[in-house]
Amino acid sequence: MQSEQTPAERTVEALRFNGSGREYFGIWIVNLLLTLVTLGLYSPWAKVRRLQYFYRNTELAASTFDYHGRPLAIFWGRLLAIVMLVVYHFATTYLSIWTVVALIVIGLALPWLLHNAIRFRLHYSSYRGLRFSFRGSRAQAYVVFLLYGLLTFFTAYLAAPLFHQRLKRYQHNNSWFGATPFSFDVSVGRFYRAYLPFMIAFALLFVAAFVPLGLVIAASKHSGTKPDPHTVQLMMIGFVAIVMFGTLVLTPLWQAVIQNLIWSGTKLGPHQMVSRVSPWRLVWIQLSNAVLVMITLGLFMPWATVRALRYRLGCMHLETQGTLDAVIAGGEPEIGAFGEETADVFNIDIGL
Amino acid sequence: MVAGVFFDGRSAQRHDVTLSLDGAQLYLRGAGCERRDAVSVLRISAPLGRTPRLIRYADGAVCEVRDAAGFDALLESQGQGRWLHRAESSARIVVASLLLVAALIAAGLYWGVPLAANGVAAEMPASLVRQFSRQTLDVLDHQWLQPSTLPSSRQDALRVAAQRLRSAEGSPLAFKLVFRASKTMGPNAFALPDGTIVLLDELVALADNDDELMAVVAHELGHVRHRHGLRLMAQGAAVGLLATWWFGDVSTLLATAPTVLAQAHYSREFETEADDDAVRTLRASGIAPECLATLLRKLAVTQKGRESQGFGGLLDSHPALLARARRVDGEVSAGR
Numbered sequence: 001m002q003s004e005q006t007p008a009e010r011t012v013e014a015l016r017f018n019g020s021g022r023e024y025f026g027i028w029i030v031n032l033l034l035t036l037v038t039l040g041l042y043s044p045w046a047k048v049r050r051l052q053y054f055y056r057n058t059e060l061a062a063s064t065f066d067y068h069g070r071p072l073a074i075f076w077g078r079l080l081a082i083v084m085l086v087v088y089h090f091a092t093t094y095l096s097i098w099t100v101v102a103l104i105v106i107g108l109a110l111p112w113l114l115h116n117a118i119r120f121r122l123h124y125s126s127y128r129g130l131r132f133s134f135r136g137s138r139a140q141a142y143v144v145f146l147l148y149g150l151l152t153f154f155t156a157y158l159a160a161p162l163f164h165q166r167l168k169r170y171q172h173n174n175s176w177f178g179a180t181p182f183s184f185d186v187s188v189g190r191f192y193r194a195y196l197p198f199m200i201a202f203a204l205l206f207v208a209a210f211v212p213l214g215l216v217i218a219a220s221k222h223s224g225t226k227p228d229p230h231t232v233q234l235m236m237i238g239f240v241a242i243v244m245f246g247t248l249v250l251t252p253l254w255q256a257v258i259q260n261l262i263w264s265g266t267k268l269g270p271h272q273m274v275s276r277v278s279p280w281r282l283v284w285i286q287l288s289n290a291v292l293v294m295i296t297l298g299l300f301m302p303w304a305t306v307r308a309l310r311y312r313l314g315c316m317h318l319e320t321q322g323t324l325d326a327v328i329a330g331g332e333p334e335i336g337a338f339g340e341e342t343a344d345v346f347n348i349d350i351g352l
Numbered sequence: 353m354v355a356g357v358f359f360d361g362r363s364a365q366r367h368d369v370t371l372s373l374d375g376a377q378l379y380l381r382g383a384g385c386e387r388r389d390a391v392s393v394l395r396i397s398a399p400l401g402r403t404p405r406l407i408r409y410a411d412g413a414v415c416e417v418r419d420a421a422g423f424d425a426l427l428e429s430q431g432q433g434r435w436l437h438r439a440e441s442s443a444r445i446v447v448a449s450l451l452l453v454a455a456l457i458a459a460g461l462y463w464g465v466p467l468a469a470n471g472v473a474a475e476m477p478a479s480l481v482r483q484f485s486r487q488t489l490d491v492l493d494h495q496w497l498q499p500s501t502l503p504s505s506r507q508d509a510l511r512v513a514a515q516r517l518r519s520a521e522g523s524p525l526a527f528k529l530v531f532r533a534s535k536t537m538g539p540n541a542f543a544l545p546d547g548t549i550v551l552l553d554e555l556v557a558l559a560d561n562d563d564e565l566m567a568v569v570a571h572e573l574g575h576v577r578h579r580h581g582l583r584l585m586a587q588g589a590a591v592g593l594l595a596t597w598w599f600g601d602v603s604t605l606l607a608t609a610p611t612v613l614a615q616a617h618y619s620r621e622f623e624t625e626a627d628d629d630a631v632r633t634l635r636a637s638g639i640a641p642e643c644l645a646t647l648l649r650k651l652a653v654t655q656k657g658r659e660s661q662g663f664g665g666l667l668d669s670h671p672a673l674l675a676r677a678r679r680v681d682g683e684v685s686a687g688r
Contacts, residue, residue: 023401026440033449036456049400049436056403063357063366063416064404094483128366129359129414178364220536298598299450327364 011320017313019057021303027053028302044074055125058313061324068124077120084109107146115141122175130327136174144170157199161191164258172266180327186265194261198254202246209242252286253279255312263316270321277315285311354422358382361412369415371407373426378407380415387413396427399437457598461591461614469586473579478546481582485546492550493532500531500553507531510551513562514569516639520632525573531556539654543572545581558650567634567644574629580622587618627676631683641684648677 031046048071055067084106091102115138122132148163165188172184212235256279263275289304318324358367358380369382377388389409397406404416405423417423439445500507511529519525527547534540539555549572551565559565575581591614599610627644634641652673 018403019401023441026442026446027401029446029449029453030436030440032453033456036453053400053403056400056406063359066406066414094480126414128364129361129412130364293599325363325365328362 009322013061013318013320013324015313015316015318016059017054017057017306017310018059019053019306019309021306024053024306025302041075044071044078047071047074054309060127060318061320063128066126068126069120070124073120111141111145112138114145118171127177128324128327130178133176134171134174135176136170140170140174160199161195162188164195165191168262172262177268178327180269183267184262184265185267186261190261190265194257198250198257201250205242205246205250209239213239248287248290249283252282256282259312259315268318269327271324272319272321273316274319275316277312282308282311354417354419354426356380356407356415356417356419358385358415359413360385361409361414371415371417371426378427391427398434399424401440457594460594465587465590465594465614466583466618468590469583470579472586473582476582482546485544485548488544489548489550496536497532497534497550497552500533502531502553502556506556510556510562510565513566516637517566517570517573517633518636519577520629520636522636525633527569527573527576529569539651541568541572543575543581545576545579547576549573549576558654559647561643563639563643564647566637566639567630567641567647570630570633570637570639571626571644573633574626575622577629578622578625580626584615584618584622588615591615623676624679627680628683631680641680645677645680645684648673648680652677 027049031042031049034042035046048067048069051067051069055065058065087102088106091099115136118136119134122134125132144163144166148159148166151159152163165186168186169184172182175182216231216235256277259277260275263273266273285308289300289307292300293304354371356369356371358369359365360367367382367385369380369385372379372381373391374388376391378391378394380387380389387409393410395408397408399405399420402420404418405420407415407417407427409415439449507529510531514527514529515524517525527549529549529551531551531553533553537552537554539552539558541549541551541555543549549569551568555568556565559568588611592611595610630644631641634644655673
């Protein structure tokens with residue numbers, strides 16, 4: 001039996017980023033100076049300030065988000081991350097029995113830390129005075145990161161779309177805003193369909209980049225002569241051009257496609273999230289950003305960051321069923337920042 | 353009175369409110385809500401760009417105020433860290449920060465990185481240095497080098513000749529001379545951090561006499577004495593880290609360019625240092641230091657047309673060989 005329900009009023013609430021490049025430049029350069037003169041000790045405070053600037057400039061339905069991360073918690077997290085990185089570096093540089101031990105310990109610790117990282121980031125984010133939270137289990141984190149992570153590694157990234165889908169499902173299905181859960185509904189098949197053109201392009205580029213290089217080296221070894229310097233120079237230019245194309249064109253295309261796929265498949269309670277990033281527009285933005293950053297030796301970076309964020313967030317909206325006002329508080333205990341920083345240092349983008 | 357938006361911390365319901373100060377208390381009033389709290393128990397956010405100012409109540413409620421001027425007039429001098437906002441929004445301080453950051457980075461690259469690398473290289477345990485050197489030679493043997501075709505009698509003769517080498521202070525030098533051939537590297541020699549010096553057959557063939565080869569060995573010993581190999585490695589890691597930190601947000605590819613440039617610069621400095629060392633060593637060993645310049649000129653002839661391709665020498669890790677030869681001449685005549 002279905003109860004009689006009047007269809008709730010549907011409205012579209014756009015997401016907006018209000019930051020400005022000039023303003024962020026000031027914040028960025030002061031952060032940088034303080035980080036340098038304190039030999040890096042200030043960096044957790046810099047991070048909190050940066051994120052607060054981003055969150056408080058992100059507006060949805062006339063209210064902004066906020067970030068509450070504690071610099072000291074981030075500081076300890078960073079310290080742990082650096083220790084792990086040093087251990088990892090030495091263990092993989094000087095091979096011995098300790099390499100295996102270190103890798104196993106790090107492998108077992110990583111899912112725990114990543115689970116913590118997701119929890120920390122969400123717990124210290126708020127909107128309209130209500131906190132976000134993450135309630136995914138630690139056991140599931142091991143399944144996602146260890147099982148699917150290793151699977152991806154051993155299948156030469158053929159399982160990457162599967163891993164990505166499982167990761168996003170784990171993240172978005174276990175996230176809450178106050179007492180309202182998020183839900184995620186994008187199948188593995190759709191991840192594979194989105195990834196397929198990129199996997200093919202990547203394979204082709206890989207062949208185009210490395211096969212000629214290998215041929216020339218093999219030929220020179222065979223004939224016992226030095227390879228012709230002009231051929232080598234030409235090939236190096238070709239190699240760099242291919243890598244440039246890959247990073248500057250394929251990456252933004254992929255970012256756009258994946259952002260749309262993930263966020264248009266995510267709901268907050270009954271409210272549908274929608275992302276409509278135009279891939280080629282994003283390519284233009286990232287490409288021109290990269291050129292400007294290069295010409296200015298990095299000084300354009302704050303403008304580049306703001307410009308990309310403004311576009312990517314501006315392409316998203318929330319189709320609300322009824323009103324957001326109905327969401328009520330949940331309640332979560334405090335947690336440390338271990339993990340958050342490990343993810344940063346090990347360069348694992350958990351893309352929140 | 354200042355307008356704001358109030359959230360009670362229990363629901364996402366927004367309340368349009370007005371704020372006013374009533375003695376030491378903040379009075380908040382709107383449709384369906386009214387509260388009065390001591391200002392001292394409120395957590396008031398510092399200004400940050402043009403983002404809304406936030407008043408956080410002890411029970412989790414929060415009030416957003418967009419009217420920055422009104423907020424400051426109401427709660428003047430509230431909110432920690434106002435000086436940060438003042439610095440970030442002052443054009444003068446921002447420009448000064450920019451210049452300071454640039455100066456600090458330049459100083460770090462010029463003094464800091466070499467100093468730190470020197471420390472790391474000096475502290476590296478001997479066992480590690482040996483293991484690293486062995487691994488490096490293995491890789492080179494596998495990829496680029498072939499066994500030497502010099503008769504063992506010739507090899508032994510060169511080893512004996514090398515025994516004559518003395519440091520500038522006159523003490524014997526510890527090293528191990530090994531011989532290899534290479535189809536691809538041409539006339540060359542190199543030193544591994546543990547004191548192993550590799551001479552390639554092609555270089556032995558290029559030299560007219562053993563003294564010229566001793567000059568090469570003396571040059572390589574300069575690299576060993578100053579731990580150039582380890583320092584270069586440590587500096588490369590440090591510059592790479594710095595560049596990734598600086599450009600990392602945008603592109604890791606971009607980050608490799610400064611690393612390559614800095615490495616080439618450091619490497620040029622090391623070659624010069626090793627040349628100077630070689631001149632002193634040769635003199636202390638009773639060998640004419642001019643031999644080094646002679647050999648460098650011969651090397652220059654074999655490399656004709658390959659020198660400083662493009663980039664005007666910026667990327668050359670070895671300063672042009674002829675320039676080095678001239679410098680050695682200068683050192684030789686200066687020491688006389």
